[in-house]
Every structure is written in C-alpha cells, then in structure tokens.
Amino acid sequence: MRASVSTAQDLGMPAIYLHLLAELLHTIGVDERDLLLRVGLDPHRLNSTDLRVSQTQASEFVTRAIIESGEPGLGIMLARELKMPLHGALGTAVMSSRTLEDALELMTRYLTLRAPHLQVSKRQNGGNAWYTVSCGMDLGPLQGFIMDAVMFGCVFMGGQLTGQVVEGTRVLRRGPEPAYFQRFRSQLPVPVEYGASEDALVIPTSQLNLPIRFSNDQLAAASRNQCEEALRQLTEDAGFACRVRRVIETSHPFPPKLARVAGTLFVSERTLKRRLQEENASFQNLVDQVRLERAGELLTTTRMNLSQIADALGYADAANFTRAFKRWTGTSPSRYRNQALTPPVARPEPALSATT
Structure with missing residues (x-):
C-alpha cells in the first residue's frame, strides 16, 4: 500500500515548474496570479531553480489549474x-x-x-x-x-x-x-x-x-x-522543520500565520509546534531565517527603500525592520547594503625596484 501526500515525506516540488505552469495558464486565458494567491503562493518567489514548494500546495495549484482551465493535458x-x-x-x-x-x-x-x-x-x-x-x-x-x-x-x-x-x-x-x-x-x-x-x-x-x-x-x-x-x-x-520552511519561503502574504501553515500541512497548530520542538526548532525562528535571507536579497539586488523592504517582510515600519536586522547581523540595513554594493578597493601593485 502506497503512502499518500499527507502522510509521506514531503520533499517538495521545484518552484520553477509551477512558475512555468503559471505562464502556460496565462497563455490560455487563466488568471494565473489570482490562482497562485488563492493557493497561498507568492508569484514572485516561484521563478527559481532552487526553491521548492510544499507538495500539498503544488498539488492544490495543479488541481485547480486543471479544473479552472478545463485542460487535463496541462x-x-x-x-x-x-x-x-x-x-x-x-x-x-x-x-x-x-x-x-x-x-x-x-x-x-x-x-x-x-x-x-x-x-x-x-x-x-x-x-x-x-x-x-x-x-x-x-x-x-x-x-x-x-x-x-x-x-x-x-x-x-x-x-x-x-x-x-x-x-x-x-x-x-x-x-x-x-x-x-x-x-x-x-x-x-x-x-x-x-x-x-x-x-x-x-x-x-x-x-x-x-x-x-x-x-x-x-x-x-x-x-x-x-x-x-x-x-x-x-x-x-x-524533516518536519524543512517542510514548514518550504511553506514559509513561498507564502503569500508574507510572513504566513502559523494557522495557515498548519492547515497547509494538514496538522493542528499544537501538533506543528510540538513537532518543531522535537527538532529543536520554532515557527518564529524559521520565519526570521527566511526574513533575513529575503532582506539580504532585497538590499543587494533591488533599489527598494527601507520602508518598502519592511513592508515586503511583514514589518509595521522601517524602524522595526532596522532593529530586527541589527539584532540578526550586528549592523544596520543601510550599512549592509553599502558594504555589499561598494566594490573592493584594489591594492596598488608593489613597485619594482630599479636594477643597477
């Protein structure tokens, strides 16, 4: 007897395939963005060959895509x-x-x-x-x-x-x-x-x-x-912590509520907390890990100001984001961005001594 999606290990599906499927849906007249958001997926996070989407979310998205497009040959x-x-x-x-x-x-x-x-x-x-x-x-x-x-x-x-x-x-x-x-x-x-x-x-x-x-x-x-x-x-x-992290990484809106993640993984909130504790992890720590990684990406690859980044990461304002970032890294977001974007100063080549 084979295991089901809800009981077996969830190794996730590469996000890039769902991104490509979303593009296909667009070409046949389906509002792919609306569909992704209803499943709780962030359309901007799927264009990656590295990120993986939880199998339960991938299954829900594909199922809805087939139904709403009327195309079983997707x-x-x-x-x-x-x-x-x-x-x-x-x-x-x-x-x-x-x-x-x-x-x-x-x-x-x-x-x-x-x-x-x-x-x-x-x-x-x-x-x-x-x-x-x-x-x-x-x-x-x-x-x-x-x-x-x-x-x-x-x-x-x-x-x-x-x-x-x-x-x-x-x-x-x-x-x-x-x-x-x-x-x-x-x-x-x-x-x-x-x-x-x-x-x-x-x-x-x-x-x-x-x-x-x-x-x-x-x-x-x-x-x-x-x-x-x-x-x-x-x-x-x-492990279970990695399954939770996958949901957090691709969720919209970000950060997701604990109840939303628990529902996606077909467990109660109490069970989610207990299973994370068994792996010496916590929901908030996983959210903060993803926040820090996203913050680094946004600071070094975009021109978004601190207020915009704070909003994207789910903070009330730039001040709250700055305090959290300093706590994680020991430096301010502005200084981190400047250091990352400033090219290293090339050392001058040592002068050759004249030969006599």
Whole structure:
C-alpha cells in the first residue's frame, strides 16, 4: 500500500515548474496570479531553480489549474516547454554528458531532485533499453500531471540533447488512453502506447551512443558533484522543520500565520509546534531565517527603500525592520547594503625596484 501526500515525506516540488505552469495558464486565458494567491503562493518567489514548494500546495495549484482551465493535458503542455537549464544542476549535468546513455544514467540516479517520489529503473530486453518510471506514493491529482510531464518531457529533451528525434523510441503508459490525449498525439514525435503494464521509455540500444551536442567533460563532472550534494541535502531536509520552511519561503502574504501553515500541512497548530520542538526548532525562528535571507536579497539586488523592504517582510515600519536586522547581523540595513554594493578597493601593485 502506497503512502499518500499527507502522510509521506514531503520533499517538495521545484518552484520553477509551477512558475512555468503559471505562464502556460496565462497563455490560455487563466488568471494565473489570482490562482497562485488563492493557493497561498507568492508569484514572485516561484521563478527559481532552487526553491521548492510544499507538495500539498503544488498539488492544490495543479488541481485547480486543471479544473479552472478545463485542460487535463496541462502535463503534456508543460513537457513541451521544459528546457534543460530549468532543471538546475541536473539539467547542466545532462547537457554536458557525452552520450544519450550517459544522460539517461544521470536521470535515473537523480530524478528525485526534480520529480520527488519518482524512481527510474533500467533493464535491457530484445535490443531495447527500458527505462521504467514508477512512483513510491499516491500523489493524488498531481500524479497524472507529473507522469505526463516527465514521460513526454524526456522525449522532447532527447531531441534537444541530440538535435534529432531518437529513432525507434516508444513511450509506454499504464492504464487506458485518456480522452484528452488524442488532441496531443500528433504533437509527439514518437509512438505512445497506452494499456501497458508500466510507464516506460523504450529506446533501441543502438541509439544510446548518440552524442550530446553540448558535451563538456569538465562541466559534467562539476555538475554531477553538485547533484550528489543536492541529493544528500534533500535527504537531510526531509524533516518536519524543512517542510514548514518550504511553506514559509513561498507564502503569500508574507510572513504566513502559523494557522495557515498548519492547515497547509494538514496538522493542528499544537501538533506543528510540538513537532518543531522535537527538532529543536520554532515557527518564529524559521520565519526570521527566511526574513533575513529575503532582506539580504532585497538590499543587494533591488533599489527598494527601507520602508518598502519592511513592508515586503511583514514589518509595521522601517524602524522595526532596522532593529530586527541589527539584532540578526550586528549592523544596520543601510550599512549592509553599502558594504555589499561598494566594490573592493584594489591594492596598488608593489613597485619594482630599479636594477643597477
């Protein structure tokens, strides 16, 4: 029996995918900003390859997006828009690989970084390599959307990487063909067969040696190291405090109330406080951590004045923000900004002594 979203570890979904989905909704006439705000997500925080959105919020947003757009094929539409740089370090590592097989090996190992709870297994049979994608938990309405995006996204990305359709490739999908798929069949460059016993990408082994157009051994090695570190960090960040922090990081309005975060995570306020205490954390400290990080970003990357920054961070006025910032950092926001924006003074080169 598979776990549900509310009971299993919430590893979060990369915010950038919801940002891209929001852009898609805009093109088909849906007020994406209003929809994000109703789910409690800050539209300005989603355009990041690093931030992750809690799975419960991601599921609610996708579910509402499908209902309000009347388009159950949003996962396939998203698959067409996925470009390698959107996948962070994994995208860079894949793009830098030597061959298609190397790229697929990276996807097999690190898919969890981009699509939590999905696993890829490989086997060879009859001259074909089978890359089977499975899910270790019940994602509810999010599952069909994610499987569409991942399975068909792999097909489109194969073309991006090799510069051609990978001949002989097939996509196998479990269950009966959904009614909406017929509208998209002609847009897919490879055959798709429903009614299979597994969700799989089937590629002739003769095609696995296709070279990647952007191959770079040095960049590939560095990016793979980043993927290893990210995977380690994601595993460590599976605790309850990290789940709470993810909700705080992407919430609108900011800072979110404790009751709102508890409701998002399907726990009572008392349970949220108790579980944070068990991890030696507190809700207010997590809010302040996010506030400090946002303050640093706003001070160094925008021209917002202190009153505007204070308002964005949920303070009554600039004075309250300044006091809190000094308490966190030991310096004022203005001095912090000046130091960050002032280029270091280059030391003069020592004069060469004259030779005689």
